[in-house]
Amino acid sequence: MKYLYYPGCSARSTGKPYEESMLSVAEVLEIPIEELEDWNCCGATTYMAINELKAFALCARNFALAERQVEAEEEINLVAPCAACYLGLNKAQHYLGEFPEIRAKICEGLHAAGLESTGRVRVRHPLDVLVNDIGLEKIASAVTKPLEGFRVACYYGCQIIRPYAEFDDQHRPTTMDRLMESLGAEVIDWPIKTRCCGGSLTGTVQECGLRLSAMLLNEAKNRGCNVIATACPLCQFNLECYQSQMKRQFGYEFKMPVAFFTQLIGVAFGIPKRKLGLQRLFLPLPDVSKVAVCPLPSPSETKASVGGSNVPS
Amino acid sequence: MSDNEASKEPFEPKIVAFFCNWCTYTAADLAGTARMVYAPNIRVVRIMCSGRLDPQFVLAAFRDGADGVLIGGCHPGDCHYQEGNYYALRRFTLLKKLLKSMGIEEARLRLEWIAASEGDKVKKVMNDMTEAVRELGPLRLEPRAYDLIQAQPAAEIEVTTSAQEVHHE
């Protein structure tokens, strides 16, 4: 079985290290993956909000391309690492399957371009592929440098399990937690792992977006986390790049590294830093060799803050 | 006679349905009670269990003028008589293969599991099947061209083909 890779726009810009690390990890695990030729934008959240039908058309073109590229297989796995792409494509595929009127309209459009989408494409997230197709056993056996000393907060964000809980529990997902544990990392219990990071609010109503991100970082820090693993380029960007801004605005100093989960896998596999895009991170991964390992604080001892009222506005 | 009428009016398929008493017939009653409107083309013959369905009935329905036959039974595992519907499934499977060899399109014979509570499914199946058979057109079991000769006295048979003319293909 071959996997088709759908990069989306962010993997070629802010999310570059996501792509680099994912492909490097795939190489080590010998996962056959090739890029979807001539792919186009998924429509993202914005287009979806303005005109769903056109957004579906964009997605459907990608499906049709995939079907053209892989003729032989009954089911084509299209891997979309970006959470927004994953959700958008998934949504399109659901709607095309569920509503014959939409399907008919979209197909008409595709026909005009000499394309066809029959529904063979299954949209997959790399997290799902790694844990459910490749398996934790195989991943654990490829670990050369276990992530000892890494106290990881696994951050799923809002898009990869909601509303389409394709591979994990909608409210308390565990896939990434189990994956990180198999790499030798310590996973902290972090109940807000599917909460909003602020998303595009950070770029529009910044104060609001920042506060959402700060809540996540604060709770992670309070629970003894020293690195956050994410599965979404926008989450990664929001959580990592605005930490100095948060310091100015709320007075918190987090200095919390935020990495793509694929980068952490790569580290555990002993893949060279540059192949994982680690140099692109603003905050370096924790140097665990220098940190004394102390017991985790229990949640009841942690300090609550960044709530509604006590955040300076 | 009826052919002439048919040629004037648009084709309305006639479909015979054999519904089991406990699930599908009850579901059809439920569709009625709930006033679910569906295509009037399907006429139901009630049998106690889909297991009573003798494949002869299907052929007889086609012979007598049906354009399609629908069989309805309880979902697998739900048969009021425990396993009658599995017998229906086995016979249906073989009958379908036979009919295919006989040149009768697959869509003309259909088996559906419809539980007593699935009035909406009755409606959907009735409409779907009517549309599918309408698409296929009437089932023509009339004599072939060269069988018509039989009806004429030998002297009047007009034969024009000669050996030389049969060089087609």
Next chain:
Amino acid sequence: MSKPKVGFYWCASCGGCEEAVIDLAEDILPIVEAVDIVFWPVAMDFKRADVEALSDGELAVSFINGSVRSSEQYEMVGLLRAKSQLIVAFGSCAHLGGIPGLANMFDRKEMFEEIYLRLPSVNNDKRVMPAEEITVPEGKLTLPASWDTVKTLDQVIEVDYYLPGCPPPVDLIKEAVNAILSGELPPKGSVLAPDVALCEECPRRDSKPEELALKEFKRPHEIEIDPEKCLLAQGLLCLGPVTRKGCGASCVSVNMPCTGCMGPTGRVMDYGAKALSAIASSVDSKDEHEISAILDRIVDPVGTFYRYSLPASLLHRCYQQTASEDEGKEQ
């Protein structure tokens, strides 16, 4: 007092039925003694004109074998009907359509092209096809016209009695002739054979289990057949349970499954559908795909279940609906 007059005639058949008459051996002598055979083209030199010369109802009985598929056969059986008091459909072909009836899977054009052009053993460079009429220097020549559909005898004329079998078993023939001669006949339309299925007289009957639970259908050459045990129980598709008895289970006795030449029992309307129902009922699976896979081993359902009875079946023949669809599009 003159002896009753008897006629024999054959339509679309292999000639085996005529052989069966010869198989009466010395028992034919009292029959010949008792009747006057006035028409029997296969054995004696009679012409159509001889029959035409008879008065209506002059023949006490005509035995007609073979199914009907051409204008000549149609005319001849019509003629015999007029001249005979009784018509006996003799053998599977006249009774149910028989092996020639399988031609109903095709129509005349397909069949002619297959036989005269495509068969590997045919050498027909000029692509000459049979025609009903051809002009030669000497004048016009004609041939009977073939039909698209093979008919059973009772689909073209009224039939009084049926003698089933391919060919009819000798004992049944004797019983039938004696009944006719003595006038002790069952109601019109009867099949002159017992109205019970073959299992009843099958030597293997006691070895038939109550539950067959068929998981696989086998063909006779694929296994070493136990000569004592019920053939169905061995996975062979034996149609004995569906087929009228009267043959003495002659095939089953020599390790061959019954293929159904005696046709159905009296209450069955469509032999193939009934056979199919009984066989499918014995398949042991509840899974849709497995059932389909098991039944896929019956590669030719029509040839299996309607080997002798396609023209007599409720559908009579194969209908290629695609052809009529094309017509529809042209309009």
Next chain:
Amino acid sequence: MSQVETGSNGTPKVGVYVCHCGINISQKVEISETVEFAKKLPYVTVVREYKFMCSDPGQELIQQDIREGLVDRVVVASCSPLMHEHTFRGAMAAGGGNPFLFQMANIREHVSWVTVDKKAATKKAKALIAAAVERIALHQPLERVQVPVHPDVLVVGGGIAGIHAALTLADSGKKVYLVEREPTIGGHMAKLDKTFPTLDCSACILTPKMSAVGAHPNITLWTYSEVTKVDGYVGNFKVTVKRKPRYVDEEKCVGCLECIEACIFKEGKFRSEFDEGLSKRKPVYIPFPQATPLVAVIDPETCIEFKTGKCKKSCAEVCAPEAIDFEQTEKIKEIEVGAIVLATGFKTFDAARVSRYGYGKYPNVYTSLEVERLVNAAGPTGGEVLLDNGKKPKTVGIVHCVGSRDENTNPYCSRVCCMYSLKLAHLLQERTGAEIYDFYIDMRTPGKGYEEFYERVSQEKVHFIRGRVGEITDWAMEPEEVGKLVMRAEDTLMGAVRRVPVDMVVLAVGLEPQDDAEEVRRIFNIGCSHDGWFLERHPKLAPVSTFTDGVFLAGACQGPKDIPDSVAQAGAAASEAMAIIDRGYVELEPNTAFIIEDLCSGCKTCVAICPFSATSFDEEKKVVVVNGALCKGCGTCVAACPSGALQQNLFTDEQIFHEIKGVVSYV
């Protein structure tokens, strides 16, 4: 074959009666056109139309025509036969005709109610009438067979419904077998502390009934037993019961508890099923002090002797009556009964399935059934409600509708949760003085004294918040939330999202069908609704009957129910069973299979097909014989019979062929 077999009466005389059903039929079907059509059908002598055929004057029309010799066969074109076939057969009989020379054409449910176009409806109605007329000419007079009834009754399940049904039957003099899967009867009710709305003690009202069962001379109580097979039919069921080995002789054990004391496990080590895992039991145990029968049971899964064979068996040593028997084996009992009451109950929803409520993750999140044990004075904590840190909760949150009214789990309302939540709110407040936050979607309190109870509890220290809880988390946003469980919900009355920090959470779990409901359904050959609850024959008019005659439903196996409803239904089921037994016989529908022996070749194709063993091979006659009393009339064997020797009354091949002809070839 297709000839009409005329009886001694000569040619059939068919009457067709077309019903208007008020305007239900007549507004879509042109009655007069239909009547004219019916007049031309074969053998039809009389055609009438009437506003309501099922009414007395309507039935009288038929009876009069029969009496006057105008008709001997009747077709009524009206509603579904499932609705009124019984009525019209009765009318035929009352008029002196045979009730089975009758056929209905369903032109209401299948025509007028589902068709818009009048022309199409009329055409379809004509076709259905033609079908009925075509087949009616071939009908034969039939009689219902009467079969005597076995006087004993089986009750399956020993919860409050089963107990009440068994006692009712036994008190009326019937001999009852009560079969219970667990080592004791009592069911869920035995686990409860108080019962709503009266707050009387559950044990106080239940245990007298339990001991009454144990002592009743008419009740044979088989606990730790399961029904594995049911054969036969109403009035004559043959039931196989598996009695699991409890390794303690029931006859000898006196319930002195010495063996439990003497067990080599000094403390309980294994999950107590009765205490919902909140306490531990030993391998040899009695579920609770009032268990009936009061007989110990040894769990082979945890007993050292069964695991290693090397235990010193101190339990057996101390047992004076020598009741302990490690060699005991499973016993199979076969009984005959005339009727069956199923009272197999329910299970509570697995709260872990709603992951966002943190059940199984946060120790202070409990299910309601666990809290029942906690507040119970006879429970694992002696009625003390303590948190995992040993302190009493100061605040408790209750979440309604966990696993109910939710399309992700169960769409239905479990009916009891609102009331038991109110009860627990009251009890928790009474025991701990805690502040209670009760999160509900709608407060459903329809029942005698229920609304009053709600009113009473709302006067106590209970805060009702209308809103479904979104999540329960230990994520503290405010200092006062630290160390607490935070319940987040949209307060739909206030129109705002609230965060309520509490010490303890109670999840009001809903009711679900038992895990093996599907298997039980198959054994007893009854139906299940979509949700998996056992299906009653009619939701309003036959609420305790099933589609299998003689099998009745009691209690929550039919759907969520509280104690009063369960008991009421158990009484109803018991009296339905009694009605069968007391009548002494049952009448069977005559639509059974029969064999034409002369045509049967003895091929046995039909024998294995019958799930009720009604067809069998007669070795002497060498033909198949049908036991009309066992035959349920499905006709599966008839379709399989390769000779047409098997036929089904009311559904012969000829009748169906004619019906087919009628339904397609006229219009």
